[in-house]
Amino acid sequence: MSSVVVPTSAALGRPFLFDAQSEGEVSCHPERSGKCAKRVARAVEGSLPSLDPKLAGVIPASRLEARPAPEMVTSGIAEIDALTGGLPRGCLTEIYGTASSGRTSVMLAALAAATRRGEYCALIDASDALDPQSVASSEINLDRLLWVRCSDDAPKKSKGNNSPTRIPTAAELGFTSRAFDFQKKNAHESEHRLEQVLRATDLLLESGGFGLIVLDLAEVLPQAARRIPLTTWFRFRRAVEHKPTMLLVVEQQPIAGSCSSLLLRLGVLSTQYSVLSSNRSADESASSLPSHAQLLTGLEIHIELIRSRLERKPAQSVMFETQAAWAG
Amino acid sequence: MFACIYIPNFPVAAALRAEPDLQARPVAIFEGKPPLEKIIAVDESAARLGIAPGMTKAQAELCSELALRLRSPLQESSTHAALIDCAQSFSPCVEDSACDTVLLDLAGMESLLGSVAEIARALFERALTLGFKPNIAVASNSDAALLAARGFSGITVIPAGKEVEHLGALPVTVLFAEQLDADQKDEAGHLLGTLDRWGIRNLRALAALPEVALSERLGQRGLYLQQLARGGSLRTLVPVEAPLLFEEAVELDHPIVLLEPLAFLLNRLLEQVCSRLASRALATQELCLTLALSNLTGIDDDYLNAGIPSESDGSVATQTTSQIISSRQTKFTRKLSLPLPMLDAKVFLKLLQLDLNAHPPGAPIMQIHLSAEPARPRSAQGGLFLPPAPEPEKLELTLARIAGIVGEDRVGALELLDTHHPEGFRMRRFVAEVARKTPQKQTPDSSEAQAAITALRRFRPPLRVNVMLENGQPSRLNCAKKKEVQGEVLWKAGPWRSSGDWWERDAWSRDEWDLAVRNGEAVSFYRLVHDLLGGGWFIEGTYD
Numbered sequence: 001m002s003s004v005v006v007p008t009s010a011a012l013g014r015p016f017l018f019d020a021q022s023e024g025e026v027s028c029h030p031e032r033s034g035k036c037a038k039r040v041a042r043a044v045e046g047s048l049p050s051l052d053p054k055l056a057g058v059i060p061a062s063r064l065e066a067r068p069a070p071e072m073v074t075s076g077i078a079e080i081d082a083l084t085g086g087l088p089r090g091c092l093t094e095i096y097g098t099a100s101s102g103r104t105s106v107m108l109a110a111l112a113a114a115t116r117r118g119e120y121c122a123l124i125d126a127s128d129a130l131d132p133q134s135v136a137s138s139e140i141n142l143d144r145l146l147w148v149r150c151s152d153d154a155p156k157k158s159k160g161n162n163s164p165t166r167i168p169t170a171a172e173l174g175f176t177s178r179a180f181d182f183q184k185k186n187a188h189e190s191e192h193r194l195e196q197v198l199r200a201t202d203l204l205l206e207s208g209g210f211g212l213i214v215l216d217l218a219e220v221l222p223q224a225a226r227r228i229p230l231t232t233w234f235r236f237r238r239a240v241e242h243k244p245t246m247l248l249v250v251e252q253q254p255i256a257g258s259c260s261s262l263l264l265r266l267g268v269l270s271t272q273y274s275v276l277s278s279n280r281s282a283d284e285s286a287s288s289l290p291s292h293a294q295l296l297t298g299l300e301i302h303i304e305l306i307r308s309r310l311e312r313k314p315a316q317s318v319m320f321e322t323q324a325a326w327a328g
Numbered sequence: 329m330f331a332c333i334y335i336p337n338f339p340v341a342a343a344l345r346a347e348p349d350l351q352a353r354p355v356a357i358f359e360g361k362p363p364l365e366k367i368i369a370v371d372e373s374a375a376r377l378g379i380a381p382g383m384t385k386a387q388a389e390l391c392s393e394l395a396l397r398l399r400s401p402l403q404e405s406s407t408h409a410a411l412i413d414c415a416q417s418f419s420p421c422v423e424d425s426a427c428d429t430v431l432l433d434l435a436g437m438e439s440l441l442g443s444v445a446e447i448a449r450a451l452f453e454r455a456l457t458l459g460f461k462p463n464i465a466v467a468s469n470s471d472a473a474l475l476a477a478r479g480f481s482g483i484t485v486i487p488a489g490k491e492v493e494h495l496g497a498l499p500v501t502v503l504f505a506e507q508l509d510a511d512q513k514d515e516a517g518h519l520l521g522t523l524d525r526w527g528i529r530n531l532r533a534l535a536a537l538p539e540v541a542l543s544e545r546l547g548q549r550g551l552y553l554q555q556l557a558r559g560g561s562l563r564t565l566v567p568v569e570a571p572l573l574f575e576e577a578v579e580l581d582h583p584i585v586l587l588e589p590l591a592f593l594l595n596r597l598l599e600q601v602c603s604r605l606a607s608r609a610l611a612t613q614e615l616c617l618t619l620a621l622s623n624l625t626g627i628d629d630d631y632l633n634a635g636i637p638s639e640s641d642g643s644v645a646t647q648t649t650s651q652i653i654s655s656r657q658t659k660f661t662r663k664l665s666l667p668l669p670m671l672d673a674k675v676f677l678k679l680l681q682l683d684l685n686a687h688p689p690g691a692p693i694m695q696i697h698l699s700a701e702p703a704r705p706r707s708a709q710g711g712l713f714l715p716p717a718p719e720p721e722k723l724e725l726t727l728a729r730i731a732g733i734v735g736e737d738r739v740g741a742l743e744l745l746d747t748h749h750p751e752g753f754r755m756r757r758f759v760a761e762v763a764r765k766t767p768q769k770q771t772p773d774s775s776e777a778q779a780a781i782t783a784l785r786r787f788r789p790p791l792r793v794n795v796m797l798e799n800g801q802p803s804r805l806n807c808a809k810k811k812e813v814q815g816e817v818l819w820k821a822g823p824w825r826s827s828g829d830w831w832e833r834d835a836w837s838r839d840e841w842d843l844a845v846r847n848g849e850a851v852s853f854y855r856l857v858h859d860l861l862g863g864g865w866f867i868e869g870t871y872d
Binding site: 134298 | 715741752760822842
């Protein structure tokens with residue numbers, strides 16, 4: 001049985017129907033190149049436009065290369081919208097960074113934008129870290145925000161080894177106890193909270209009707225967060241696919257792998273944080289003023305587009321500033 | 329025209345409504361104190377086996393196929409309420425004649441519900457959905473309809489003026505209701521005995537008697553009965569203003585220990601309650617489940633009946649006995665408050681199951697009582713261009729499940745309190761109201777994006793830190809619990825003093841600092857708090 005290897009049109013990003021111009025680019029199995037070439041030539045010769053000129057303008061029913069682009073909505077920050085086009089619906093978006101890199105500010109801005117659009121949002125807070133005053137200052141509609149606060153005091157239920165939300169323990173993954181002795185207690189707490197996060201996420205995705213679901217894993221240790229199986233992220237992505245729900249994950253390091261459609265890195269460079277003094281004059285430096293004359297008015301955030309499956313554009317970065325609620 | 333709904337063999341019908349599985353078996357109902365329990369009602373299958381009212385329970389137990397059930401006032405009350413609901417779903421003028429009989433005034437209903445035959449058919453089918461099989465009769469006056477319902481099974485329609493023809497063949501016993509008290513039974517027995525001695529067996533014969541002679545022998549009562557037999561009685565209905573009570577109950581012969589069989593019974597009760605609510609075009613926003621638990625074990629009836637002799641009088645012994653009796657069945661009550669009026673038995677069952685899983689009764693269950701608070705059903709007009717919203721029923725189930733995972737008070741919406749306390753908020757119920765057009769701008773343009781607020785991430789509880797002071801100001805800090813929170817203070821702003829609730833026990837007073845702390849190559853921004861009352865230093869959160 002002879003065979004010919006022909007790259008799919010989708011992979012090559014070309015129209016489904018062969019045309020005369022694509023003749024030379026078709027590759028064949030090296031051992032059967034002679035027969036293959038004839039077969040391909042026959043196929044090209046026999047392509048529909050040459051058979052019947054009336055079919056030259058026919059649009060094929062299956063446009064494998066043209067997957068519908070997801071709808072983009074504003075993230076609440078103009079610079080991010082300019083960088084990425086906004087946040088995509090029906091996709092998983094990750095934003096990661098270290099402490100004080102602006103992750104929570106971006107998260108609250110996205111929630112505010114979503115509630116302004118009239119959508120219902122859910123925040124699954126793994127560390128119970130949400131600040132009510134920050135939420136109010138961000139002008140988030142509190143009636144449309146569901147807050148799920150995970151904690152260590154929650155009832156612990158073991159669901160068995162076959163639970164899709166079960167986090168494999170360090171021992172099961174082959175890690176020795178010595179490596180985790182110094183953070184054993186914190187790791188155990190993180191696992192318990194992660195299990196709550198994943199189970200709550202499953203339930204909310206199944207329930208549906210939310211425009212934005214945010215998983216706040218910013219305080220979860222990376223080694224604990226990385227134990228979430230990729231199959232879980234794949235399941236979450238499939239759950240929001242073809243739906244108007246956005247799934248946003250806030251973390252310290254990327255953990256969803258290829259399941260995320262948009263990956264953004266935030267940071268505040270150590271030498272470029274911006275703190276303005278309220279009474280600083282031109283010839284005074286900020287450090288010379290007493291502390292009671294100093295005021296934190298905002299942070300300068302650097303955001304970099306690491307990966308985007310939505311548009312093939314080179315990595316870019318932008319800077320934007322956040323404003324403290326008391327800065328006016 | 330008037331309609332009558334009559335449930336024959338009412339105690340049996342009430343038991344079958346609570347346990348539909350018994351319909352395949354012969355059933356007999358008994359009551360009384362042991363060992364003198366007597367059969368008071370039997371169904372047709374049991375009658376064919378030779379079981380009759382008046383037999384003792386011991387005699388009836390000789391029949392192995394027979395299902396014996398104790399008479400339950402609760403179940404009869406629920407059945408009667410369902411009967412009223414069925415009638416009131418067709419006519420606003422309903423008379424509660426007896427526990428097993430209701431009369432409806434169908435005046436003006438034909439233009440809404442169709443012909444009287446169609447109304448009768450619809451009544452019958454509605455009654456079947458509510459769990460009982462009645463006799464339906466329609467006549468030009470209420471008493472004729474009542475007699476026809478008692479005498480004929482199934483659906484009977486008597487045209488106007490044909491009452492005597494249709495009712496003539498009925499026995500005189502239909503003139504008296506089945507459920508009578510002692511005095512009424514004696515009077516009925518006396519009158520029936522007299523008519524029987526005269527050879528009057530049916531209503532046609534009674535109607536043919538001379539009125540004067542009848543009144544001389546039986547008085548006004550006799551004349552009234554003759555009027556009924558002639559189908560000529562005219563009276564107005566006394567409408568019932570039944571309170572909107574939707575309750576269902578079931579008493580158990582054997583206590584239930586597991587939640588799974590309880591769910592089976594709850595499902596049946598919920599379906600009955602929802603059917604009754606639906607017949608009134610109502611929904612419910614609150615369900616109340618009361619379980620009577622078997623608390624005391626090992627205490628037999630001899631001890632309870634004998635009582636405890638007292639030095640002063642018997643009242644102490646009586647109180648002790650009644651306390652024992654009342655405490656033998658403690659009540660376990662759970663209330664389910666719904667955010668919106670709903671009418672879905674499956675959702676209610678799931679919510680009750682989740683609630684009972686979180687708060688188990690802790691003792692065997694002897695009795696189940698379920699009541700629903702009626703409410704107007706919600707009306708919502710969905711829009712094509714409105715943003716999606718969670719379905720209320722699904723959302724309520726989801727929130728109940730999440731509450732079982734994280735805790736009841738840890739899921740919901742945020743509500744800020746009118747206080748300067750840093751943690752001045754509380755959790756309230758999250759309700760996804762029907763989306764409606766708001767005057768808010770909903771354009772998704774990026775031009776609508778506003779400046780991002782510098783957010784704070786809180787540590788709950790706040791992290792205790794050791795702070796090195798330099799000239800009274802923090803210069804270095806170190807946290808034992810979180811290694812990342814340590815380092816040299818590069819920049820600081822503050823202190824900002826705040827205090828409050830000095831009149832309360834939970835008074836607070838603190839100094840706040842905003843710090844930039846270097847830890848290695850990273851710089852983080854923290855809010856440092858000095859508790860002026862307790863004297864400790866805490867990192868309250870990170871600016872992120």
